[in-house]
Amino acid sequence: MYKPNTKWTWSFTIISLVQAIASLGLEGYVFAKFQTSLLATAKGTTQSRTIPTYLSLFIFGFLYQLVLVWDALRLKNTIQVIGLCLYNLGLLIYAAVQVDQIRQAVTTLGDLRDVEPQPGGNAGSDAGLALWRGMRPYLIAVPCVIALGLILLSFVAWKLYDEFAWSIYKHISADLRLKRRYLTYQIYIALLKFDFFFFLGFTVQFLVVVVNTSDAEFYITIAAVPITIVLLLLAAFWTRRESVMGMMCIIMLYFAALAYFLFKLVRMYAASSGHRRDDYSPARKSLTTFAAITVLLLVVTIVNACWCTHNFNKGLKPHIAKRKVPNPEDKTRGGYGEFGSQPVGLGQVTSRMTID
Known part of the structure; x- marks a missing residue:
């Protein structure tokens, strides 16, 4: 198991944990205060679901984030470390x-008299x-x-x-083109990990x-969860295997996902002037935030997926087959030569279908 072994890796871990x-x-205090102030009549309403969802x-x-921090430090992946700063943003x-x-949500619940009066206060909107x-x-x-x-985190990431x-690139040869391909691969794998959170969120x-979505839309939305997980796993798997056909299928699915999120955005704002206005209003801003970030991530992911596919069969596959990045002291143990030299051994190639 990876353990932080420098002051900066420890700092990154501790800051993430304390944050x-x-x-x-x-958030837990707000949740407890909110739940204890709701009347029984408010249970199950759209507004009452906002804080538990947040x-x-x-x-x-x-x-x-803590899992990604451990993973980034374990792999000594600066791309993922920088991505964690953007994730925090x-x-x-x-x-x-x-x-x-x-x-x-709270003021609406107060107007509906679904909030208990606070000590010394009145019921209704005053309670809210x-x-x-x-x-x-x-x-x-x-x-x-x-x-x-x-x-x-940004300072420590620097x-x-x-x-x-040294640790990230020392097992890549002195070929600058190969190093750029490896960088593209790292960016793509990091994007998949962040896509997962925003897709699911x-x-x-x-x-x-x-609430009040049609049965078809509800079940399609539920089906999107396992489809997202399988899609991201296959995306990483086929990239490591350098499967052109697999990546073509993945890229087409990315475009389908992009259309799905754009459809959700349009539907959400089209409903703002119709009879479903109250269904979306309690979460419209947060849903818009997630959808906008997800659409942006999808566009960047599609570009990187195409770039990675273009780099297939150009000498990168043996280098990405070794999952664990060596420690700097490994250069004295015969595993690798000096920076810029070809690696002596790549270890056992694993074919597990994981996002690494």
């Missing part, structure tokens, strides 16, 4: 968006406003914590870039928060 604990603690996504998001945007969405005032400082603190973590420079929100 996750602090953010989830604040909390669930933050729990999943930060736990997934996405969480920051999401945390900022949730403030206004929760305010709208009182609840919102009690939750607001903690909700504002969440993006502040994430922003501070983002700044610290330090790790220098530290990992959008789908879960849509399933939980948006």
Whole structure:
């Protein structure tokens, strides 16, 4: 098992862990306060689902981030380390968006008299406003914590870039074209890992928060979850195997996924002026944020997938077959030569279908 062995890898791990604990603690308090203030009549309404959904996504998001941190440091992958900083930026945007969405949900529940009166307060809209005032400082603190973590992680990522420079590329030959192909491969694999969170995050929100969807749309949305997982696994598998036909199928599925998310965006805003306006309003901003980031990621992923396919059968396959990046001290153990030399041995090639 990988263990951080330098001050910068330890720093990156500790900052990520503290950021996750602090953010989830604040979100947990908001969730508890919200749930204990709801009346029985509010259970099951669209507005009552907003905070549990946000909390669930933050729990999943930060736990997934910790897994990605471990994976990036284990592989000494600077591309993924930089991607984690951008991932934090996405969480920051999401945390900022949730403030206004929760305010709208709480005030709506207050107007519907679905919120218990706060101590010394009145029922109805006054209860909703009182609840919102009690939750607001903690909700504002969440993006502040994430922003501070983002700044610290970005600084440490800069330090790790220098530290990992030798380890990442020393098992690639001095051919600059081969190094560029390897960089393209690393970017593509990192994109798949971040695609997974944003694909799943959008789908879960849509399933939980948006009600009154047709049976066909509901089941199609459910089916998108396992399809997404299989798609990403196959994308990594066929890239490692350098299968042109497999990648052509994957790229066509990427375009289908792009059409799916654009359809969801259009449908969501087309419904804003119709009879389904209230179904989307509690989560429209957060769904739009996730959909926009996902569409952007898909476009970049499609470009990188085409680029990776173009690089097939040009000498990269043996180098990416070795999953574990060697430690710097390995250069004295006979496994690899000096930087710029051809690797002596690549170890056993694995064919497991995983995103690495």
